[in-house]
Amino acid sequence: MTPVVPEPPPPPEGPAAESGTVWLPPARSDAPVSAAAGKNGFMSQQDAQAEAPHTQQPPVGSIAAHRQHAVSPAVSGLAPDLDADLDAYEETPADGAPLPQGRFLDRERSWLAFNERVLELAEDPDTPLLERANFLAIFASNLDEFFMVRVAGLKRRIATGVATRSASGLQPREVLEMIWARSRELMARHAACYHEDVAPALAEEGIHLVRWTELTEKEQARLFTLFRNQIFPVLTPLAVDPAHPFPYISGLSLNLAVVVRNPVSGHKHFARVKVPPLLSRFLEASPGRYVPIEDVIAAPNHLEELFPGMEILEHHAFRITRNEDLEVEEDDTENLLQALEKELMRRRFGPPVRLEVEESIDREVLDLLVRELKISEAEVYPLPGPLDLTGLFRIHSLDRPELKYRKFIAGTHRDLAEVESASPPDIFAALRARDVLLHHPYDSFSTSVQAFLEQAAADPDVLAIKQTLYRTSGDSPIVDALIDAAESGKQVLVLVEIKARFDEHANIKWARKLEESGCHVVYGLVGLKTHCKLSLVVRQEGETLRRYSHVGTGNYHPKTARLYEDLGLLTADPQVGADLSDLFNRLSGYSRRETYRRLLVAPKKLRDGLVSRVHKEIQHHRAGRPAFVRIKVNSIVDEALIDALYRASQAGVPVDVWVRGICAIRPGVTGLSENIRVRSILGRFLEHSRVFAFGNGGEPEMWIGSADMMHRNLDRRIEALVRVVDPGHRAALNRLLDTGMSDTTASWRLGPDGEWTRHANDGDGGPLRNVQEMLIDARRRRRGTATP
Numbered sequence: 190m191t192p193v194v195p196e197p198p199p200p201p202e203g204p205a206a207e208s209g210t211v212w213l214p215p216a217r218s219d220a221p222v223s224a225a226a227g228k229n230g231f232m233s234q235q236d237a238q239a240e241a242p243h244t245q246q247p248p249v250g251s252i253a254a255h256r257q258h259a260v261s262p263a264v265s266g267l268a269p270d271l272d273a274d275l276d277a278y279e280e281t282p283a284d285g286a287p288l289p290q291g292r293f294l295d296r297e298r299s300w301l302a303f304n305e306r307v308l309e310l311a312e313d314p315d316t317p318l319l320e321r322a323n324f325l326a327i328f329a330s331n332l333d334e335f336f337m338v339r340v341a342g343l344k345r346r347i348a349t350g351v352a353t354r355s356a357s358g359l360q361p362r363e364v365l366e367m368i369w370a371r372s373r374e375l376m377a378r379h380a381a382c383y384h385e386d387v388a389p390a391l392a393e394e395g396i397h398l399v400r401w402t403e404l405t406e407k408e409q410a411r412l413f414t415l416f417r418n419q420i421f422p423v424l425t426p427l428a429v430d431p432a433h434p435f436p437y438i439s440g441l442s443l444n445l446a447v448v449v450r451n452p453v454s455g456h457k458h459f460a461r462v463k464v465p466p467l468l469s470r471f472l473e474a475s476p477g478r479y480v481p482i483e484d485v486i487a488a489p490n491h492l493e494e495l496f497p498g499m500e501i502l503e504h505h506a507f508r509i510t511r512n513e514d515l516e517v518e519e520d521d522t523e524n525l526l527q528a529l530e531k532e533l534m535r536r537r538f539g540p541p542v543r544l545e546v547e548e549s550i551d552r553e554v555l556d557l558l559v560r561e562l563k564i565s566e567a568e569v570y571p572l573p574g575p576l577d578l579t580g581l582f583r584i585h586s587l588d589r590p591e592l593k594y595r596k597f598i599a600g601t602h603r604d605l606a607e608v609e610s611a612s613p614p615d616i617f618a619a620l621r622a623r624d625v626l627l628h629h630p631y632d633s634f635s636t637s638v639q640a641f642l643e644q645a646a647a648d649p650d651v652l653a654i655k656q657t658l659y660r661t662s663g664d665s666p667i668v669d670a671l672i673d674a675a676e677s678g679k680q681v682l683v684l685v686e687i688k689a690r691f692d693e694h695a696n697i698k699w700a701r702k703l704e705e706s707g708c709h710v711v712y713g714l715v716g717l718k719t720h721c722k723l724s725l726v727v728r729q730e731g732e733t734l735r736r737y738s739h740v741g742t743g744n745y746h747p748k749t750a751r752l753y754e755d756l757g758l759l760t761a762d763p764q765v766g767a768d769l770s771d772l773f774n775r776l777s778g779y780s781r782r783e784t785y786r787r788l789l790v791a792p793k794k795l796r797d798g799l800v801s802r803v804h805k806e807i808q809h810h811r812a813g814r815p816a817f818v819r820i821k822v823n824s825i826v827d828e829a830l831i832d833a834l835y836r837a838s839q840a841g842v843p844v845d846v847w848v849r850g851i852c853a854i855r856p857g858v859t860g861l862s863e864n865i866r867v868r869s870i871l872g873r874f875l876e877h878s879r880v881f882a883f884g885n886g887g888e889p890e891m892w893i894g895s896a897d898m899m900h901r902n903l904d905r906r907i908e909a910l911v912r913v914v915d916p917g918h919r920a921a922l923n924r925l926l927d928t929g930m931s932d933t934t935a936s937w938r939l940g941p942d943g944e945w946t947r948h949a950n951d952g953d954g955g956p957l958r959n960v961q962e963m964l965i966d967a968r969r970r971r972r973g974t975a976t977p
Contacts, residue, residue, distance in 0.1 A: 288835055292861065293853045294943045295357035296826045297339060297364055301371045302945050303850040304331050306871050306937055308375060309947060312382050315956075318394060319585050319592040320873065321387050326581035328379055332372065333441060333510060333579070336543045340368055341512030344542060356828055356853065369567050380572050383581075394592060395477045396584065400574075401484040408474040412485050417494070420468065420486060426495045429459045435561040436461055440511030440539065443577050445487055446554050449499040457502065459557060462486060462495065470580025479584065481575040505550040507558060508576050512539030547574045594873045597965050599633040599751070606636070616641045617648075617728065620737055620761040626918040627757040628925075629743065630874060631968050634750035638724070638739055638757060639666055645726040645737075646674035652734070653680040653727040655773045657719055658699065660744040667745045668699055675707040683708050684776050686719045711777045717792065719776060720902065721895045721909035722757075725769040736766025740788075740911040742878040742893055749875075754961070756878040756893045758911055758918075762787070765911060772909065791896055791908035796829060798910075799898075802883050802890065803833040807840040814886035818844045819926045821880040824851040825898040838864040845930045849876045851899075857941045867939035868930055872961045880922055881910065891919045934958045 310316050311324035343365055346352035352361035359367070388398050404412070426447070427436040438444060443464040450457050464483050471479040485491065487504045541564050546555060548571040559569060590596060604625045606614040614636070619625065627637050643666065645651045654674050658667070675681040685700040704710045712719075722741035727734055743755030758765075764786040772790060774780045783790070789798040803818055810816035818837055825831065825846060831854050834844050844865040846854060856865040870876055881892040894910030896902045913919055928934055935957040937945040951957055 288832055289861065291358055292835065292855055292858075293356045293358075293826075293828060293831065294855055295355060295359055295364065295367070296851050296853055297343075297368055298357075298371065298943065299826075299851045299853060300335060300339070301368070301375065302943070303869070304328055304335070305375055306869060306945060306947075307331065308379055308382065310871060311379075311387065313949075315949075317593050318387070318390055319587065319589060320594055322391065322581045323585040325379065325383055325387060326579050326585065328375075329578045329581075332376070336372075336510045337440065337513040340365070341539065341542045343368075344540075345512065356826075366567075373570060376570055376572060379578070383578060384573060391584070394589070396587065396589070397478045398471065398584070399474070399478055399480055401480060401488050404474050404478075404480060408478065408480075409488070412472065412474055412480070413488075413490065415472065416485055416488075416491050420465065420482070421491075421494055423465050423468075424462060424486065424495060427461045427463075429461070429557075429561075438509045438541075438562065439463075440509060440513055440541075441577075442466060443483055443506060443508050445483060445504050446507055446550070446558065447487075447492060447496070447504045448502045448551070448554060449496050450502055452498075452500050458499075459554070460496070470577070470583050481580070483575065503551055503554070505554055506547050506574055506576050507550070508545040509541050509562065510543035510545075511541050541568070543568050543570060545570045545572055545576050547576065548572055549574075597630075597969075599630050600968060600971070601636040602627055602632040603971070605640075613640055613644070616644050616759070617737060617761075620759055621735075624762065624915050624918065625759040626913065626915070626921060627741075627759065628878075628921075628964070629753065629755045629757065630751045631964050634747055635666075637759065638741070638745065638750075639670075639747055641726070641737070641739060641759060642667055642670045642724060645728075646670040646677070646679070648728065650729045651679060651726055652729055653682070653725075655682040655684075655723075655725040655727075655769070656745070657684045657686070657721055657723045657776075658745055659686045659720055659722070660746050660749075665699070665745075666747060668703065671703060671708055672706040675703075681708040682773060682777055683710050684719050684773075685710055685712060709777075716905070718901075718906045720906040721772075721790075723769055723772065723909060725766065725773060735761060736763065736770065737761050738765045738769050740765065740769075740894065740909060742895055752874060753877040754874045756880065756922075758893065758913065762914075768911075772907075776907065787912045787914070789892065789894070789910040789912075791902060791906060792904050795896055795908055795910065796827065796903045799881060800830055800833045802881075802885075803830070803837050805885070806842045806883055807837055809884060809886040810837075810840055810842045812886075815884045816842050816886070817882070817884040818842060819847075819880070819882040819930075820845070820898070821847040821876075821878060821926060821929065823849045823877060823879070823897045826851055826853040827898045827900060827903055828853070830898050834865060835861055838862045845926065847876075847926065847929045852939060854939070855941045855943070856939055862941070866930065869937040869939070869945065870929060870935070870960060871937075872959065874961050879910075880926065882922065882926060889919055889923065891922050893922070928958075928960050928963065931958075934960050 307324055307328045311321045311328060313321070316324065343352065343361060347361050347365065354360055355364060391398060401409070427433065429435050438461070443466075445462040445464065447460045447462055448457055449460060464486060468482055470482060472482055472485055474480050483506050487506075489501060492501045492504065493499075541562050544558060544562060544564050546558070546569065550571065555569070558564075559566065585593075601614065602625060604623060605616065605619050616637075625637070627634075642654070642656070645654055651674070654671065656667075656671060671681055671683055681703075683700075683703050685703070700710050700712075722739075722743060722745065724739040724745075726737040728737065737760070739757055739759050741755060741757035743750065743753050743757070760766075765788075768785040768788045771780070771782050771785060772788065775782055783793040789795045806816040806818055818834065825848055834846075834854065838844055839861065841864060844862075846852065846856075846865065846867045848867060848869055849871065850869075852867055852869075854862065854865060854867055856862050856867045879894055879896060883890045891913045892910040893913060894908065896906075896908035896910060902908050913922065929936070932948075933951070935949045937947050939945055949957055
């Protein structure tokens with residue numbers, strides 16, 4: 190059957206139509222595309238006017254803190270393709286006719302659609318009010334990172350001439366113009382939601398977010414005292430004139446553009462005042478009344494303190510987003526730690542990619558900013574103030590529990606402690622009896638994974654601990670446990686990923702602290718990030734050594750473990766222990782092992798392992814045996830895996846995909862993907878776990894682990910999936926997937942045109958089941974605290 194999207198517009202005429210090539214219309218795009226972009230994908234001299242990637246790890250021994258860090262040599266064949274996320278993909282069909290062009294949705298538009306779903310939660314009146322404010326802040330924070338990394342990277346590739354047509358078929362310039370148009374629309378919706386809905390609703394609850402002119406004289410007087418004592422001393426006005434060049438504006442900083450006039454000469458002057466980032470975004474004028482800090486600085490009598498003797502004519506808030514992605518040439522450096530520190534310094538001076546201004550800004554001032562910052566008009570976003578609504582995180586932290594999700598405190602997993610008590614469970618004894626499948630935040634991280642490592646650190650029979658750290662908290666009990674273990678004489682190997690985006694400074698600090706305590710710290714393989722979540726404990730038990738392991742889908746971060754939904758396997762299984770020993774030896778030494786017993790490991794075997802299992806489901810289906818594919822991930826854009834899913838769908842295999850963020854699959858296309866369903870669930874917890882399930886002819890096979898289905902995960906990272914073998918654990922994972930994909934569960938559903946549709950109510954208008962609240966209530970029932 191010829192694959193077509195339902196009711197497509199007429200296909201093009203001419204040679205393309207005569208060639209017999211199957212044609213799919215592109216996903217809907219509201220972006221204006223220049224003629225030059227449509228022709229060749231690069232910018233002409235004329236087009237250049239339109240141009241100018243939250244919240245929150247060494248063989249065994251120790252090395253001196255001052256010794257240079259050795260990085261494992263590059264492994265042949267593992268050189269990263271830095272442009273892989275934008276490269277076109279050509280399928281080599283293993284079975285059947287070639288798949289049609291246009292079968293992939295654009296990943297950047299899909300990411301913007303994900304952030305739109307976050308915005309929809311803020312717009313939803315059924316979301317608790319302070320949680321709506323929190324989702325507004327999350328939307329703003331997400332978009333900041335998107336511009337800093339994805340938009341910045343795309344602009345860099347266009348400027349250097351290395352950008353190529355994306356897998357969705359769009360030229361780089363078309364993608365960029367789509368981003369500008371779509372993000373502008375979403376930012377306008379975001380501002381409207383705040384001004385017209387959330388802020389008025391907060392005021393009705395006694396939380397007033399006001400501007401300076403709305404304050405009483407008493408409130409203004411109180412804030413003047415605060416300004417003189419705590420704000421004024423740290424402000425530095427920077428003039429712009431022939432003797433004072435335009436100052437450097439740091440990324441994501443909030444600034445005031447101030448125009449003053451010299452009353453003697455009559456000359457006007459421009460100055461910039463940076464809003465101190467370490468002060469609270471919203472200041473309390475009086476109980477329940479909060480004003481943006483830039484309003485306090487910009488109050489008329491306050492600015493006069495900064496520019497005495499000058500006449501204040503106008504002031505406007507603005508904010509710059511810069512390229513903050515990192516590029517470290519690992520093959521050319523002897524010391525990755527020092528090279529990264531230098532690159533972090535350079536990141537502060539990345540080129541701008543977005544300028545946010547208050548919509549009331551004077552045109553002459555805006556022209557000056559555009560000119561001095563060398564930014565295009567297309568990258569200017571006029572918005573109603575206040576700018577930078579990430580400050581709403583501060584408002585969400587207010588102690589108003591009735592305006593938030595009902596508080597939930599996770600309990601100890603029942604396999605670790607049948608009856609919770611004041612004494613900690615014996616993790617090792619529990620794991621000798623059975624494997625434990627953890628589901629955070631519903632199962633406590635502190636009484637499971639954290640307790641596992643703390644018990645290992647304190648146990649005199651434990652000889653060695655090996656650990657990966659990608660992200661962790663500022664006061665990490667995980668790091669403290671590893672330090673305690675090293676100081677007590679245990680062999681401790683810690684693989685710290687110092688290239689974890691936006692956590693580089695923190696991880697460098699942890700690396701040095703761990704090293705000083707006697708841990709052996711390494712940084713993995715050149716050209717690859719280590720993203721897998723692994724712990725290995727070696728314990729002397731009588732005449733033998735037993736290995737205890739943890740393989741997870743989330744970071745060893747006790748704070749985010751209360752907010753992120755993740756899975757983890759604690760086990761004493763000898764095969765898993767042997768696999769982790771082999772993998773850690775590869776990360777810390779010289780090993781070319783690529784196959785394991787119960788692990789699939791990227792970059793060499795993970796993609797191929799999953800694709801081969803999808804193809805195997807086709808064989809099972811054709812033989813009349815049970816067959817299905819179920820995937821739960823954060824993102825799925827890998828073309829090879831998606832093509833395998835298309836092939837499975839064409840063969841009649843049901844494919845269910847539960848994705849939180851980016852998805853390049855077109856589900857529901859006749860002849861191509863009518864057997865594929867895609868769902869997305871967002872809520873109070875960040876869906877973060879990765880699950881891969883296969884029917885396997887009636888013997889279901891299931892995997893969990895750290896990898897999303899993206900090029901960076903499969904080609905440029907060390908990732909690991911572990912096979913779940915316990916029948917009860919497989920059944921629990923199947924129930925989770927059943928619930929997430931059920932038509933009676935609230936979710937967003939993806940259509941073949943790339944549009945997501947929210948389904949929150951049934952046919953009678955009643956609310957559909959919320960999978961996260963169902964899991965919370967199940968844990969409460971177990972402890973006798975369920976909702977009546």
